Amino acid sequence: MVYEFQWEDGLLVGLLGISSMVGTIGNAAVILAFCLFKKVRSTNNAFILNTSIWDLVTSAVIIPLIISSTMTGLPNCGEACCAFIGFLNLFSLLQSMLSCALIAFNRYVHVVLSLATYKRLFGPVKAFLWVVGSWLTGTLIMFPAVTGIYGSLGWDAHVQMCQLSHEDPASVLFFQNVVLSLYWVVAFAISAFYARIYLHVRKSTMAIGQHLGHSPQQVSLQAVKRTKHMFYIFFAFLTLTCPVVVVNYADFFATFLPKAVFFISFAMFYCNTAVNPIIYTWTLKEFRQGFKSxxxxxxxxxPTPQAAQPGVQRPVRVINVLSRSGVPNHVVPSEPSSDTSVLNT
Structure with missing residues (x-):
């Protein structure tokens, strides 16, 4: 069988090559910053670390193997190796989804529920246990395909990559009924968390604006701002991964959609690994400082030097983080935040 390299393949290779290079450097920098600097090792950033670890596996290992398979039209290694690469490919997707869910749940508990509840559910050790729990959950989800009970891992000739074996008819059902269904369940749950946070903050802000008195559920602007930044991560994940999910539902075997459409959506999915470190640098101050260091x-x-004169107290600068969302711009009294909990491991 002679494989003909077409221009669509070249487009895919180019996009994946850029994603692999940017993602490898960016995610390695995120992991290194977490390991080197105590300020970066917070409870919240533990979930970002989990995302970066699996994004690094995807960008440094999986994407180069996909590029090789696309150029040759053949699997890169033996049957056992291809099955293992297929497991890593799907497992990294599951970890990206579960990490986004953990981040959203963490923000929900911190903003909506009490500080005591947040300390009870999250902390240096407990954050590690949440991450381990996501790994165990991903392993259980992949168990049917790993054991061959429902689908099997191996060479997928339709997309020319090690993922799910095209020789097993149940592989398509496993991907659609398990992996893609879980994708929509997680996306809906995360959206519900952020919607609940928005409604809670809006209600709290309006109550303060109408001078309804002190509320024990008042939210700090710092917590709201960080929640907004975490939402950017989820929004980027949803935007870049949703097209390939829809394409897989509409035309799993790529028989009637143009090949370029399938490959562009496929490349957008893997671009998510390169976009995440850029979002961290853009939105999170501790990562910007860590990368600069x-x-x-x-x-x-x-620390960034302060411009205030000795003996003169600087005025508090109120950051408008809600005006674009239609929430009145009032100062929301802050409460002690546990976001600065540091992971010593």
Whole structure:
């Protein structure tokens, strides 16, 4: 069988090559910043670390193997190796979904529920246990395909990559009924968490604006701002992964849709691994400072110098994080935040 390399294949290889390079460098920098700097090792960032670990596996291992398979039209290694790469491919997708769900749940507990509840559910050790739980959950989800009970892992000739074996008819059912169904369940749950957070913050802000008195559920602007940044991560994940999910429902075997449409949606899915580190740098101050310290070969994060004169108290600057969402711009009294819990492991 002679495989003919077409221009659509070249488009896919180019997009995947950029994603692999940017994702490998970016995610490695995120993991290194978490390991080097105490300020970055917070409870919240533990879930970001989990996402970056599996994004690094995808960008540094899986994407180069996909590029090789696309150029040759053949699997990269033996049957056992191809099955293992297929497991990593699907498992990394599951971890991205579960990490987004953990981040949304963490933000929901911190903003909507009490501080005591947050401390009871999250902390340095408990955050590690949540991550381990996501790994166990992903393993249980993949168990039917790993054991061959419902689908099997191996070479997929339709998309030319190691994922699910095209020789097993149940592989299509496993992908659609298990993996893609879980995708929509997780996406709906995360959307519900963020919608509940928005409604809670809006209600709290309006109550303060109408001088209805002190409420024990008042939210700090810092917590709301960080929640908004975490929502950016979920929104980017949903935007980049949803097209390929829809395409797999509409035309799983790529028989009537143009090949370019299938490959572009496929490349967008793997671009998510490169976009995440950019979002962290853009939105999260501790990662910006950590990356800057690594570039300057510093062992510690140097705080940003303050411009205030000695003996003069700087006025509090109120950050408008809700005006674009239609929420009145009032100062929301802050409460002690446990976001600064540091992971010592």
């Amino acid at each position: 690594m570039v300057h070969c510093r062992r510690h994060i140097v």
